[in-house]
Amino acid sequence: MKEYDVVIVGGGINGCGLLRDLALNGVKTLLVDKGDFSSQTSQGSSKMLHGGIRYLETFDFGLVQEALEEKNLWLKLTPHLCFEREFYLPLYRYSKYAPWMLQAGLFLYDFLSHFQNRPHAMLDAEETMRTLPSIDPKGLKGAGKYFDGIVDDAKLSLECLYDALLEPQVDALSYHEVISTTKTSEGYNVTIQDRTKTKLETVKAKYIVFTTGPFSDKLLPSLGIPWTPQLMPSKGIHLWLKEGSISVKGSVVLTTKDNRVVFVIPQRGAILVGTTETEVDQEIFDIKASQKEIDYLLLVLQQYFPNSNLNIDSIISTFAGVRPLAREEGSQHSLGKVSRHHKIYRPTSHSYVMIGGKYTTFRKMTQELAREIVPRLGLRYKPNLTLNPLRQHSIMPTFGKQPKLTLDMVKNIIATEKVTTFDDLVMRRLSLLEHPSTIKDVMGIPADQIKALFQNL
Ligand SMILES: Cc1cc2nc3c(=O)[nH]c(=O)nc-3n(C[C@H](O)[C@H](O)[C@H](O)COP(=O)(O)OP(=O)(O)OC[C@H]3O[C@@H](n4cnc5c(N)ncnc54)[C@H](O)[C@@H]3O)c2cc1C
Structure with a gap:
């Protein structure tokens, strides 16, 4: 039977990020995912490295500051996978914020980034129309401009994985599902089934860690891990629209009349639009956007961009994901306002579960786990190793000029x-x-x- 110090279940950004930290710290680790790596939530995000300007509303300053620090770190560490771009927050006569309030919020955002963000600015209606020509001019007062990051979410997870795999004591298996676990005196025996569903392998682990995101509540009890549901899953969908279907020179953040936030983000020769926040009542593995959700986003776009050439043919493709939001005791918040803080649980002496949080802060989240596990294995945890650049880049770049594929x-x-x-x-x-x-x-x-x-x- 193969033996590992740690088996990580779930190869999204959190699993890949943790694998990298443990690998760099010399821990013998196996990562398994039941599908392709980074094929679930971690490729279904809004693809922003961001502090989360809307979390200022809930006074979550600590989270915003940490996320801004991480955003600015990854912009420096992986310029081939992310870049900074301007976001516009249009202000209408009916908007809930006065211009001075927006300006104060944008100043605070820059302040929390230790002024590492490119500085914000306020635009009048005329300047806003020049930048966002197809936006609805009726009642437009102007816009606030600030900066956040755009990332290839799937590739950042994958490059963390490649970096980890450069360490000889590390393995990773996609299309391998954990189907049972048995607690032993030294840890866990973990049984894994391959994609043909014919081969079973059991490996020994001193610790098992679940970074299974929105799948955790269903999975853990089925594996005999003591667990009460902790998630408030929230589904979000996105559309990729053809370039030119909306005329915008930067990214736009819309607050809809039903108080949802919709991003319109030009990138990769297309426009990304999302997201919705709805409760989930369906199977969530490989979850898809429903027609109702697609229609909702198109309607919002038609309201805010009445002068655009938008129709059903403008859609290149759609995708969906489920936010693994951690439930807060007694919380009455709507899904959009549930905290993006993560939580780490230790259901047994040799198991850990991490849920919640944001893509942007994965390094900090997984560090918290690695800092806990590495000393238990008799090793000294070195926190700065994940500040080094990723060593193996993807052959095909996402942004900029791509070489001819052969x-x-x-x-x-x-x-x-x-x-x-x-x-x-x-x-x-x-x-x-x-x-x-x-x-x-x-x-x-x-x-x-x-x-x-x-x-x-
Ligand atoms: C719509 C939406 C928009 C978002 N936008 C942003 C954003 O712009 N910026 C930001 O910072 N954050 C954003 N987030 C949050 C971010 O995407 C998530 O916090 C993050 O991707 C969660 O990653 P994860 O690794 O925990 O989960 P996942 O990526 O879902 O990984 C879990 C993995 O577990 C695997 N798994 C499940 N069961 C098993 C099993 N039995 N055996 C083996 N493997 C198993 C799954 O296959 C999956 O790959 C967004 C989230 C959503 C849904």
Whole structure:
């Protein structure tokens, strides 16, 4: 039986981030995911590295400050995976904030970043119309401008994974589902099933850690881990729209009349629009956007951008994710206002669960866990190792000029970037926006030629 110090269940950003921290600290670790790595919540985010300007409303200054520090760290550490861009908050006659209140909030945001953010500015109605030509001019008073980061969420998780795998004592298996755990005197025996559902393997772990995000409440009791539900899952959907369907020169943050926040973020030669916050009443693995949710976002866009060429054909693809928000005792908050703080639980002496938080703060969250686990293994925890740059970059960059794709390049990506499926290749290594099932041609190579490469994997 193979033996590990730690088995991490769940290969989203939190699992990959924790794997990297433990790997750099010399811990023998196995990461398993039942699907492709970073194929669930951690590729379904709004793709922002941000402090969370809206959390200023709930006076969550500590969280905003920490997230801004992390945002500015990743902008420096991984400039190939993220970049800073301006966001505009339009102000209307009916907006709940007066311009001076918005300005005070934006100043506070810059202050909490230790003035590492590019400085905010206030625009009058005329300047706003020049920057966002298709925005509704009726009642427009102006806009506040501030800066946040845009990230390729899936690739940042993956590059944390590649970095971890450069350490010889580390393994990672996608399409391996944890189906049972048995508590032993030294830790856990963890049984893992492969994707053919024919091969079972049991490994020994001194500690088992669940970074299974929104799947945790259902999964943990099924594995015999003592657990009472802790999540307030909240579904969010996004649309990728064709460039030009809305005329905007920067990103826009809209507060809708039903008090939801919708982002419109031009990037990757398209426009990302999201999100909704709805309660979840369906199976959440590989969750999809419903027609009702798509219609809702289109309606919001048509209201705020009446001069745009927007229709159903403007949509390239849609995606959805479930926020693993941690329940707060006695909280009456709406989903949008539930705290984005994370929580770490220790259901037994040799198991940990981490839920909640934000993508942006994953390094801080996983550090808290690593700081707890590493000394228990008799090692000294070194907190600064995750401040080093990631050592293995993706072959195909997401942003900027992309090289011409060749079949040899695809083979190289498959061999070195832990790719298991065609979907995994096109969505996360090549960052294509179309849904894989509709792709006939992959950056100039017939899809069938590429699919054939996966037949023997
Ligand atoms: C709509 C939306 C927008 C968001 N926007 C932002 C944003 O702009 N910025 C930001 O900072 N944060 C954002 N977030 C939050 C952020 O995306 C999440 O906090 C983060 O991705 C959670 O990552 P995770 O690793 O905990 O979960 P996941 O990425 O879901 O990973 C959990 C993994 O566990 C695996 N798993 C489940 N069961 C098993 C099993 N039995 N065996 C093995 N593996 C298993 C799953 O396959 C999955 O890959 C957003 C979230 C949503 C939903």
